[in-house]
Amino acid sequence: MVIHQHLSIPTLQFDQYLLRLIQKKDIKSIHNHINDWNIAKMLSDVPFPYSQELLEKWFETTLQQIKAGQSYHFSIIDTQTNPDTVVGCIGLTLNMAEQSAKIGYWVAQRYWGNNIATRALKRLTNWALANLNINYIHATAADDNIASITVLKKCDFQPYGQGKEKFLARAVEQPVSYFLLQREDICPNNLTPNQNIYTSKEKKILLVVAAALIDIEGRLLLARRPEGKSMAGMWEFPGGKVEPGETPETALIRELKEEINVDISKSCLAPFTFASHEYQDFHLLMPLYVCHRWKNDPIPREKQQLAWVTANELDRYLVLEADKPFIPLLKDLLF
Numbered sequence: 592m593v594i595h596q597h598l599s600i601p602t603l604q605f606d607q608y609l610l611r612l613i614q615k616k617d618i619k620s621i622h623n624h625i626n627d628w629n630i631a632k633m634l635s636d637v638p639f640p641y642s643q644e645l646l647e648k649w650f651e652t653t654l655q656q657i658k659a660g661q662s663y664h665f666s667i668i669d670t671q672t673n674p675d676t677v678v679g680c681i682g683l684t685l686n687m688a689e690q691s692a693k694i695g696y697w698v699a700q701r702y703w704g705n706n707i708a709t710r711a712l713k714r715l716t717n718w719a720l721a722n723l724n725i726n727y728i729h730a731t732a733a734d735d736n737i738a739s740i741t742v743l744k745k746c747d748f749q750p751y752g753q754g755k756e757k758f759l760a761r762a763v764e765q766p767v768s769y770f771l772l773q774r775e776d777i778c779p780n781n782l783t784p785n786q787n788i789y790t791s792k793e794k795k796i797l798l799v800v801a802a803a804l805i806d807i808e809g810r811l812l813l814a815r816r817p818e819g820k821s822m823a824g825m826w827e828f829p830g831g832k833v834e835p836g837e838t839p840e841t842a843l844i845r846e847l848k849e850e851i852n853v854d855i856s857k858s859c860l861a862p863f864t865f866a867s868h869e870y871q872d873f874h875l876l877m878p879l880y881v882c883h884r885w886k887n888d889p890i891p892r893e894k895q896q897l898a899w900v901t902a903n904e905l906d907r908y909l910v911l912e913a914d915k916p917f918i919p920l921l922k923d924l925l926f
């Protein structure tokens with residue numbers, strides 16, 4: 592999938608804490624914390640004792656994976672103490688083929704009891720589902736790791752199975768539980784539509800307008816809803832709400848300029864089709880225009896990712912529920 596990521600890995604903040612990518616200067620502090628039986632025994636791939644040499648090797652491999660976009664490992668920093676003090680770590684390893692990731696984390700014993708793991712996990716999973724090319728996140732916890740199981744449940748991870756895994760520090764297989772977080776679990780707005788074809792009296796009709804921009808290579812532009820918006824991480828067509836006093840066309844010209852810096856004021860906008868879709872809180876009415884010419888290359892002005900997508904790639908993008916019927920129709924216009 593060709594995704595023009597425009598994705599710089601951010602520093603993620605929550606309360607007084609920061610998640611920033613691991614750096615070599617963290618090795619000493621991490622080595623001190625992780626060489627603790629109560630931490631090591633809960634992490635399947637950590638031996639005990641853990642030599643600094645082994646940790647340095649892990650750092651080398653992991654920093655390469657981060658560079659290649661295959662994993663994201665963060666140190667948890669308490670900004671109210673020393674900015675170089677690591678209080679724990681949290682990391683995601685991607686499975687590109689499955690469009691999923693595996694998450695793992697630990698917090699040093701002296702910082703337990705401050706809800707740090709829960710807050711870090713929430714922060715990272717929200718960011719990852721909105722920004723990475725993944726649809727769900729796996730986690731594994733040893734059955735005697737009650738604290739971690741509580742953290743996973745508080746962050747909406749759902750248990751889906753049990754098994755046994757070898758834990759290096761304990762040198763034996765341990766019973767474990769498997770957990771899964773899907774975008775829908777943290778995004779209640781993205782409810783499947785009600786089968787009722789009539790709009791209830793109280794439900795507001797929301798008029799939104801959108802464009803299918805198709806370039807000379809026959810590719811379609813999709814935008815990804817950024818973290819913080821409802822249905823974050825889902826793909827959509829550039830556009831937005833029609834404001835009072837606007838026609839759909841003037842609203843579309845304004846939205847495309849605001850969102851992606853594209854000027855369609857002199858373009859031919861061909862009405863293509865429309866969506867009439869019941870969401871939980873409103874009923875969406877959305878005309879979709881097709882546009883082949885515009886001024887300026889699209890640039891993301893609202894931190895959203897943009898992707899130019901061919902007909903063959905289209906099915907791999909998880910689009911908003913209301914947009915699903917557009918996909919087969921649009922394929923006929925793409926190369």
Ligand SMILES: Nc1nc2c([nH]c(=O)n2[C@H]2C[C@H](O)[C@@H](COP(=O)(O)OP(=O)(O)OP(=O)(O)O)O2)c(=O)[nH]1
Nearest residue numbers: 799801820821827828829830831832875911913914
């Ligand atoms: N722009 C756009 N919006 C869409 C599409 N499909 C679809 O269901 N919608 C919905 C998502 C939003 O609820 C609404 C568009 O509102 P918007 O883009 O102006 O507003 P927003 O995301 O800032 O607002 P909000 O949902 O966070 O309140 O229409 C689409 O393809 N493009």
